[in-house]
Amino acid sequence: xTETQPQTWVDGAAGSLYDVDNLPxxxxxxxxxPAQVGVRIGEQVLDLGAxxxxxxxxxxxxxxxxxxxxxxAAGAATWAEVRAWVVDLLTDPGRRxxxxxxxxxDVACRLPFxxxxxxxxxxxxxxxxxVGRIFRPDGAAxxxxxxxxxxxxxxxxxxxxxxxxxVHRPAGQRKAPTEDLPSYGPSxxxxxxxxxxxxxxxxxxxxxxxxxxEFADTVFGVAGVNDWSARDIQAxxxxxxxxxxxxxxxTSISAWVTPLAALEPARVPLPGQDxxxxxxxxxxxxxxxxxxxxxxxxxxxxxxxxxxxxxxxPAQMLAHLTVNGASLRVGDLYASGTISGPDKDxxxxxxxxxxxxxxxxxxxxxxxxxxxxxxxxxxxxxxxxARGRIGLGEVRGRILPTS
Amino acid sequence: xTETQPQTWVDGAAGSLYDVDNLPxxxxxxxxxPAQVGVRIGEQVLDLGAxxxxxxxxxxxxxxxxxxxxxxAAGAATWAEVRAWVVDLLTDPGRRxxxxxxxxxDVACRLPFxxxxxxxxxxxxxxxxxVGRIFRPDGAAxxxxxxxxxxxxxxxxxxxxxxxxxVHRPAGQRKAPTEDLPSYGPSxxxxxxxxxxxxxxxxxxxxxxxxxxEFADTVFGVAGVNDWSARDIQAxxxxxxxxxxxxxxxTSISAWVTPLAALEPARVPLPGQDxxxxxxxxxxxxxxxxxxxxxxxxxxxxxxxxxxxxxxxPAQMLAHLTVNGASLRVGDLYASGTISGPDKDxxxxxxxxxxxxxxxxxxxxxxxxxxxxxxxxxxxxxxxxARGRIGLGEVRGRILPTS
Numbered sequence: 001x002t003e004t005q006p007q008t009w010v011d012g013a014a015g016s017l018y019d020v021d022n023l024p025x026x027x028x029x030x031x032x033x034p035a036q037v038g039v040r041i042g043e044q045v046l047d048l049g050a051x052x053x054x055x056x057x058x059x060x061x062x063x064x065x066x067x068x069x070x071x072x073a074a075g076a077a078t079w080a081e082v083r084a085w086v087v088d089l090l091t092d093p094g095r096r097x098x099x100x101x102x103x104x105x106d107v108a109c110r111l112p113f114x115x116x117x118x119x120x121x122x123x124x125x126x127x128x129x130x131v132g133r134i135f136r137p138d139g140a141a142x143x144x145x146x147x148x149x150x151x152x153x154x155x156x157x158x159x160x161x162x163x164x165x166x167v168h169r170p171a172g173q174r175k176a177p178t179e180d181l182p183s184y185g186p187s188x189x190x191x192x193x194x195x196x197x198x199x200x201x202x203x204x205x206x207x208x209x210x211x212x213x214e215f216a217d218t219v220f221g222v223a224g225v226n227d228w229s230a231r232d233i234q235a236x237x238x239x240x241x242x243x244x245x246x247x248x249x250x251t252s253i254s255a256w257v258t259p260l261a262a263l264e265p266a267r268v269p270l271p272g273q274d275x276x277x278x279x280x281x282x283x284x285x286x287x288x289x290x291x292x293x294x295x296x297x298x299x300x301x302x303x304x305x306x307x308x309x310x311x312x313x314p315a316q317m318l319a320h321l322t323v324n325g326a327s328l329r330v331g332d333l334y335a336s337g338t339i340s341g342p343d344k345d346x347x348x349x350x351x352x353x354x355x356x357x358x359x360x361x362x363x364x365x366x367x368x369x370x371x372x373x374x375x376x377x378x379x380x381x382x383x384x385x386a387r388g389r390i391g392l393g394e395v396r397g398r399i400l401p402t403s
Numbered sequence: 404x405t406e407t408q409p410q411t412w413v414d415g416a417a418g419s420l421y422d423v424d425n426l427p428x429x430x431x432x433x434x435x436x437p438a439q440v441g442v443r444i445g446e447q448v449l450d451l452g453a454x455x456x457x458x459x460x461x462x463x464x465x466x467x468x469x470x471x472x473x474x475x476a477a478g479a480a481t482w483a484e485v486r487a488w489v490v491d492l493l494t495d496p497g498r499r500x501x502x503x504x505x506x507x508x509d510v511a512c513r514l515p516f517x518x519x520x521x522x523x524x525x526x527x528x529x530x531x532x533x534v535g536r537i538f539r540p541d542g543a544a545x546x547x548x549x550x551x552x553x554x555x556x557x558x559x560x561x562x563x564x565x566x567x568x569x570v571h572r573p574a575g576q577r578k579a580p581t582e583d584l585p586s587y588g589p590s591x592x593x594x595x596x597x598x599x600x601x602x603x604x605x606x607x608x609x610x611x612x613x614x615x616x617e618f619a620d621t622v623f624g625v626a627g628v629n630d631w632s633a634r635d636i637q638a639x640x641x642x643x644x645x646x647x648x649x650x651x652x653x654t655s656i657s658a659w660v661t662p663l664a665a666l667e668p669a670r671v672p673l674p675g676q677d678x679x680x681x682x683x684x685x686x687x688x689x690x691x692x693x694x695x696x697x698x699x700x701x702x703x704x705x706x707x708x709x710x711x712x713x714x715x716x717p718a719q720m721l722a723h724l725t726v727n728g729a730s731l732r733v734g735d736l737y738a739s740g741t742i743s744g745p746d747k748d749x750x751x752x753x754x755x756x757x758x759x760x761x762x763x764x765x766x767x768x769x770x771x772x773x774x775x776x777x778x779x780x781x782x783x784x785x786x787x788x789a790r791g792r793i794g795l796g797e798v799r800g801r802i803l804p805t806s
Contacts, residue, residue: 153644154557170727241556242645324573
């Protein structure tokens with residue numbers, strides 16, 4: 001008898017983007033019930049809190065709770081045990097009557113974890129080059145440090161919201177180059193940034209460096225990120241200390257956190273680093289991820305940024321984050337920065353798609369530059385999984401007028 | 404009979420920097436007991452957790468806990484009630500046997516509150532001008548946005564530590580202008596930044612602006628801040644997204660949080676804003692604070708930065724922080740940026756005191772520029788109180804070698 005892969009007993013899940021090779025986690029509520037950890041399978045959500053209480057009471061503190069942080073904190077060995085148990089629950093037909101499935105359409109998703117610190121990188125060479133060309137047409141596209149270290153900065157953890165949360169257009173100070181003085185008002189150049197985020201599941205004390213090789217023991221999984229950006233506010237405020245209010249009004253993340261284990265088949269080599277890096281940034285093996293992103297504006301796909309084109313790997317970003325002895329906390333989130341590929345339709349921001357607003361792009365028959373009130377943006381992420389493609393959920397947000 | 408101010412019954416406290424016009428809060432432990440909220444009076448600490456349990460059980464959830472966050476979250480009316488009660492406890496001789504005083508020398512202080520987001524401003528015109536002259540000797544000292552908005556950025560909340568915590572010298576990438584390539588190693592230009600921090604005690608949802616007039620209902624009090632900075636790491640990494648690893652290895656704050664109520668007598672007008680500000684930054688009444696800072700290096704006072712010289716007020720920084728609709732959380736901390744006055748001995752960083760390392764200053768008979776391993780820095784803060792000067796605690800840290 002040859003060993004075959006066990007199939008899930010969940011109707012419609014086998015062969016879908018959410019088969020048992022995927023199994024992302026979220027925090028879900030249904031009706032008046034308290035929020036619980038859930039796992040997506042097909043178009044259903046396995047109530048993992050209820051399963052733990054009934055079948056594995058020792059895991060109730062990890063799974064019967066309203067945030068993923070306790071599961072994140074449990075460490076890589078437990079992440080693997082929980083994942084194997086979930087596979088068993090969803091493939092052993094004898095479990096069918098022991099667990100509860102909730103239709104995806106009936107659950108509401110919460111912010112999946114309490115975010116500790118949020119760092120945003122700038123790891124796409126294509127994005128950094130495009131932005132450099134747009135803002136500094138007469139200078140070098142990349143600044144001198146860019147290929148020596150993954151440039152990044154801290155964002156506002158408290159304004160991170162879950163997919164589906166509407167986003168108020170920010171107001172603030174804007175000054176166009178042609179204006180003498182700044183004025184106050186709603187942003188006129190509101191943008192998206194299609195990114196990938198990495199969720200830290202390990203606390204590391206101050207004074208400790210985390211090596212690139214520790215990536216898989218430190219990062220639990222990934223989430224989609226839309227780092228909404230007000231380009232006019234940013235252009236005026238950002239010297240010399242970087243973006244602040246241009247980014248701090250909202251950052252949307254996917255409800256679903258996909259464990260690294262599901263993304264093993266998506267590992268690919270980086271496209272290539274043409275400047276040697278310092279020892280602490282070196283790494284072994286394929287360290288990139290072949291994740292496809294779709295950027296949809298009001299129902300029309302306007303770009304398909306490929307994550308495999310990123311210059312810096314997530315393990316390098318992690319090593320850099322802690323090389324100075326900065327501590328890590330469970331729930332830290334670091335994001336890749338805008339994902340842009342080499343082609344025009346692979347750009348992950350409207351700034352690049354419209355080349356600074358000067359070359360409108362077409363979406364749904366309309367010429368577009370920046371976001372209008374009422375626009376809805378959806379970022380969708382897929383990758384090769386162990387059985388077929390897997391879905392990493394979506395990041396959805398609609399723009400409301402300035403409040 | 405004329406009404407006189409009630410005197411405290413605590414030996415040695417009347418007339419000290421910690422009389423009943425002050426009453427800062429900390430989270431203290433003694434022996435094996437759980438951490439509690441404490442209030443400093445003279446050289447003693449009132450065990451406020453024990454007092455609440457015995458005398459005001461309804462406040463035990465605010466005071467018999469290991470962080471100030473529940474007290475912060477209770478709101479301005481409760482802040483005033485608790486303060487009035489503490490004054491009563493410490494001035495009514497009949498209370499002497501009902502409360503417990505702990506000698507200051509016998510308690511250990513914890514980080515006083517769980518920090519949500521940390522924003523660091525750049526609000527001293529003298530500091531920003533000095534830094535501009537040091538780094539851009541041929542350009543304008545202040546950048547065009549500086550007098551239109553309080554420039555700021557997010558720091559790393561997770562690396563904030565309480566006074567007394569040793570600080571490992573960070574390592575990282577440094578590249579001097581004369582070098583072709585960056586190298587990895589311990590920072591060679593490790594610095595301090597003497598700042599004042601403002602502790603938010605109110606949650607405000609996304610999409611809501613906080614007016615300057617809401618400052619006293621939003622900010623609970625102040626803490627001393629030493630924003631340790633690695634200037635060589637900063638110079639190489641900071642374009643275009645601002646400081647990251649140069650700051651994220653440690654930020655020290657005082658154990659004591661001084662309520663705004665104690666600082667009412669210290670309110671002074673700002674030195675003057677010579678460029679009109681937009682409506683949302685306007686404010687009524689004196690909005691500065693006459694707080695003196697002493698910077699001590701290995702026992703020698705090397706600078707006395709005056710907080711009253713700051714260009715931007717804390718209420719303006721708060722209004723700016725939320726003008727884009729960013730939310731606030733209880734435990735948010737925003738700091739002023741380096742406090743530097745107009746005089747040479749009023750500069751709040753070694754970068755300025757040594758003019759970029761080119762003009763060593765004298766401390767304890769030695770010529771000094773940046774921090775050496777083993778150096779201990781203490782920042783001390785005092786201000787006029789209702790009865791005399793009050794102390795705002797200290798921020799102490801010793802530099803350990805790179806770990």
